[in-house]
Amino acid sequence: MGTGTPLIKIRGLSKVFRTEEGEVSVLEDINLDIMEGEIFGIIGMSGAGKSTLVRCINFLEKPTKGTVYFDNQDLSRLSQKELYKVRQSIGMIFQQFNLLMQRNVLKNVCFPMEIAGVNKKDAEKRAYELLELVGLSDKAKAYPSQLSGGQKQRVAIARALASNPKVIICDEATSALDPSTTKGILALLKDINKRLGITIVMITHEMSVVEEICQRVAIIDSRHIAEVGYVQDIFTKPTTEAARRLVFPEGRREDHFTSKRCCRIVFDGSSAFEPVIANMVLEFRQAVNIIFANTKNIDGKAFGQIVIQLPEDELTAEKMITYLRNRGLTVEEVHNFV
Amino acid sequence: MIGMGFLESLYMTVVSSALAYVIGLPLGIILVVTDKDGIKPCAGVNRVLGVIINLLRSIPFLILCIALIPVTRFITGTSLGPTATIVPLVIGAAPFIARMVESSLKEVDKGVIEAAQSMGATPFQIIWKVLLPEARPSLILGAAISVTTILGYSALAGIVGGGGLGDIAIRYGYYRYQTDIMLVTVALLVVIVQVLQDLGLRLARLSDKRK
Numbered sequence: 001m002g003t004g005t006p007l008i009k010i011r012g013l014s015k016v017f018r019t020e021e022g023e024v025s026v027l028e029d030i031n032l033d034i035m036e037g038e039i040f041g042i043i044g045m046s047g048a049g050k051s052t053l054v055r056c057i058n059f060l061e062k063p064t065k066g067t068v069y070f071d072n073q074d075l076s077r078l079s080q081k082e083l084y085k086v087r088q089s090i091g092m093i094f095q096q097f098n099l100l101m102q103r104n105v106l107k108n109v110c111f112p113m114e115i116a117g118v119n120k121k122d123a124e125k126r127a128y129e130l131l132e133l134v135g136l137s138d139k140a141k142a143y144p145s146q147l148s149g150g151q152k153q154r155v156a157i158a159r160a161l162a163s164n165p166k167v168i169i170c171d172e173a174t175s176a177l178d179p180s181t182t183k184g185i186l187a188l189l190k191d192i193n194k195r196l197g198i199t200i201v202m203i204t205h206e207m208s209v210v211e212e213i214c215q216r217v218a219i220i221d222s223r224h225i226a227e228v229g230y231v232q233d234i235f236t237k238p239t240t241e242a243a244r245r246l247v248f249p250e251g252r253r254e255d256h257f258t259s260k261r262c263c264r265i266v267f268d269g270s271s272a273f274e275p276v277i278a279n280m281v282l283e284f285r286q287a288v289n290i291i292f293a294n295t296k297n298i299d300g301k302a303f304g305q306i307v308i309q310l311p312e313d314e315l316t317a318e319k320m321i322t323y324l325r326n327r328g329l330t331v332e333e334v335h336n337f338v
Numbered sequence: 339m340i341g342m343g344f345l346e347s348l349y350m351t352v353v354s355s356a357l358a359y360v361i362g363l364p365l366g367i368i369l370v371v372t373d374k375d376g377i378k379p380c381a382g383v384n385r386v387l388g389v390i391i392n393l394l395r396s397i398p399f400l401i402l403c404i405a406l407i408p409v410t411r412f413i414t415g416t417s418l419g420p421t422a423t424i425v426p427l428v429i430g431a432a433p434f435i436a437r438m439v440e441s442s443l444k445e446v447d448k449g450v451i452e453a454a455q456s457m458g459a460t461p462f463q464i465i466w467k468v469l470l471p472e473a474r475p476s477l478i479l480g481a482a483i484s485v486t487t488i489l490g491y492s493a494l495a496g497i498v499g500g501g502g503l504g505d506i507a508i509r510y511g512y513y514r515y516q517t518d519i520m521l522v523t524v525a526l527l528v529v530i531v532q533v534l535q536d537l538g539l540r541l542a543r544l545s546d547k548r549k
Contacts, residue, residue, distance in 0.1 A: 060455055087458030098453035101548045102471050112457045114467065143547040163457065 007167060007199050008034040008057060012066035015052050026052045028223045030066070034167075039193050039200045041214035041231070043207065043246060048220045050203050054171050057201070058090050059083055071166060088116050091160030091198075095172035097152040099144040105131065105155050106140040112163040123162075130158035134188060150181035157188060167199040168192070174209055186213050207246045211235070211298045219243050232298050235305075236266045236330045244334075247305075248292070261317055262291065266330040267304040277306065280323055286311045288320070307334060340506060340519070344526055346420040347502035350492040351530075354427035355485045361432040362484075365391070366439025367465055377451065377461045391433040399430050399491050403498050423492060423500035431488050438484055442476035443469050475546035482538020486531045493527060503527055 013030040016023050027049045034040045044050050055061035057068055059075045067076040070086055078086065091112075099108050109127035110120075118126075131137050134154040144152055153173060160168050170189065174182040190213050193200050202214055210217050210231055218228040221242035227234060238244045267276075281288060289309035296303045310317035324331045369387060372380040397405075403426040407417045410425040446469055454468045470477070493504025503523045511520025 058456055060452070084458040084460060087456060090456065092453065092456040094449060094453060096447075096449050098447070098449040100450060100468065100472060101447075102474060102546075104547075111454075111467070115454070115457055115459045115463055143549075145548045 005036050006033040006069075007036040007071060008032070008201070009069040010053075010057070010066070011069065013053075013056060013063045013068065014065040015049075015056060015061065016064045025223060027056070027063075030220075030225055032218055032225065032228065034199065034201060035216075036166075036199055037193070037197050038216060039190070039202065039214050041202045041204065041210035041217035042220060043204055043210050043217055044220035044242075045245075046205055049223050050205075050220060051171065053220065054092075054169055054203055057169065058087050058092070088112065088163045089166050091163065091165035091168040093153065093156045093160050093168065093170050093173045095175045097144070097149075097156045097176075099152055099155055099159070101144055103143075104140070105136065105142050105144070105147070108144065108155055109158045109162055112159060116163055126162065127158070130161050131155075133161070133192075134158045148181075149177050150184060153177065153181075153185050154188065157185075157192070161192070161196075161198075165198065167201060169201045169203065171203050172205070173202070175204065175206070182209070183212075189213060208296075211296050213299070215299055219246060232268075232301065232303065235296070235298055235303060236268070237332070248307075261310045262334050263308050263310055263321060263324070264332050264334045265306045265308065265324055267306075268301065274327070276324065276327055276329065277308065280320060283323070284311075284316055284320060286313075286316050286320075340503075340522060340526070343501075343503045343506040343523065347489065347492055347504070347527075347530070350420045350423050350427060350495075350500075350502055351485060351489045354424050354431060354492065355481075355488050357424070357428045358431035358435050358484070358488065359481075361428065362435025363439055365432065365436035366443065367469070369436060369440040370443040370469070371461065371465065375448075377455070377464050391436055394429070394433040395437070397430075399426070399494055400497065402426050402430050403495055403500070418499040418501070420492075420501035423495040423502070426495065427488060427491055430491060431484065434487065435480075435484050438480035439477065442473045442480050445476050446472045475542040475548075478538055478542040478545060482535050482542075485538075486534050489527065489530060489534070 010030050010032040013027060014025070015027040016025050030053065042050060042053065052061060056063050057070075059068065063076070067074055069075070070090070073086065075083065075086065100111060103111070106124065106127050109130055110123045113123035113126065128137065128140065131140055134157055136151060136154050136158070139147065139151065139155075144155065147155065157168075168189070174185055177185060186209065189200055192198055202209060204210060214231050216229065217231050217234060219226045219234070219240070219242050221240070226240045226242040227238070234243050235247055238247050277288065277290070288311065290306055291309055292305075292307040294305060296305075310320055321331055365387065369384065370376055371378050372384040372387075374381065374384075403423075406426045406429065410417050410422050413425055414422045416422050450472060451464060451468055454464050459467070492500065492502055493507070496502060496504025496506070496508045499505060503526055507520050507523040510516045511523065
């Protein structure tokens with residue numbers, strides 16, 4: 001869990017790429033604090049500027065404006081040599097794993113330590129410990145091509161941990177994996193965060209990943225940070241269009257509903273016991289149409305959401321909203337949903 | 339005589355290949371590293387080197403042999419025989435090898451390079467620990483092609499008295515119409531190329547851990 005001191009501070013960061021067709025702005029005025037020990041999500045559609053933001057955090061890409069403070073060091077003021085040193089304390093895992101194909105698993109995990117100049121014996125000893133941690137001790141001598149996707153990502157995690165990083169940045173780390181493998185990898189990351197206290201930054205386009213392990217999330221939408229906050233707050237009360245799109249990933253439009261008013265109701269663990277909708281229908285003697293419903297596990301807490309279609313009659317509709325609000329539920333009208 | 343020619347051909351090929359790699363390998367690395375997507379982009383160096391390499395590669399080998407005679411004499415004291423032929427062979431093959439190395443290194447997955455960069459690897463470490471080892475199977479295959487090409491060039495040098503099997507084929511087989519000698523030398527060249535190419539393929543396959 002976060003300790004309240006920021007490990008990564010992004011300040012006024014903008015990035016403009018010069019291409020043959022002119023200047024393309026990818027990020028504009030990004031400000032973010034990522035706290036020590038938390039699992040922080042950065043979510044956005046593809047093309048929103050996520051990957052550029054990652055590359056700016058470790059200064060693989062120099063920001064056009066603004067800067068990044070890592071552990072209170074202003075990265076823009078560091079020499080190239082100091083920058084290499086800082087990067088050694090930032091572990092990274094990738095969508096395509098990016099393992100060295102001509103090295104066996106053990107040597108892959110040793111790689112960051114070779115770069116940092118750790119002697120071979122100590123490096124191998126630590127590599128074995130890390131492989132134990134990710135549950136792959138028996139694959140030490142295997143080559144990456146002999147492993148499954150999930151196993152490759154475990155090796156990548158062991159490799160990222162090898163240099164004793166303060167943070168692990170996961171760039172779409174589960175996007176190439178199937179759902180059950182994804183769960184395993186996320187559980188491993190959560191465990192690492194809890195046991196070793198390492199900060200984790202998850203960059204993803206999948207809300208389910210954020211819901212599963214992140215405490216806080218930043219939503220990045222067309223070059224800007226649209227919204228930052230606790231995952232459960234954004235889930236219950238999304239204030240921006242971008243957030244709403246992510247909370248309803250299904251986002252389907254069904255034209256024959258458009259004439260009527262719809263409401264999105266969010267339940268948390270405490271309100272999930274009372275049959276609210278059924279009681280409401282009984283009380284008003286008016287049917288409501290349930291168009292969408294699901295439940296989510298956000299950082300260990302159960303959340304449910306239902307989208308209902310209110311009756312045509314304005315007065316009843318209004319009363320129903322009040323009824324639901326009085327029962328402590330979060331109710332908001334959704335216009336674009338159906 | 340043919341046995342001697344065989345040994346001379348091998349000698350020229352092996353020594354020239356080794357020396358050409360000493361020049362060509364670093365040049366190939368520089369081409370990749372200074373490319374605009376490389377790990378240390380430098381358009382100026384890349385452009386100049388590219389032009390020089392293309393220039394050298396476009397000169398027909400025979401012309402290069404003749405043009406280099408003064409240089410060859412200066413270095414080896416003669417312009418005839420296998421040792422003298424090594425000079426134009428090295429200069430002719432190095433740019434070719436640079437391009438072969440370049441194309442092998444460019445096959446290395448960009449993601450792996452980015453991973454190394456994100457771990458704080460210096461450009462030198464990336465070349466040494468990522469680019470070269472990851473491209474190893476492709477580099478070996480490239481070497482097989484380069485060495486057999488150099489063997490072909492060395493035979494061509496026979497026309498200006500370069501020694502080796504090519505020299506014998508031209509002097510006896512062509513000038514004196516001794517077709518049998520011509521056939522034997524050509525057959526020998528074919529065998530050498532086959533063996534080298536096969537060896538390269540095997541080594542490449544053996545060293546490739548991607549399967």
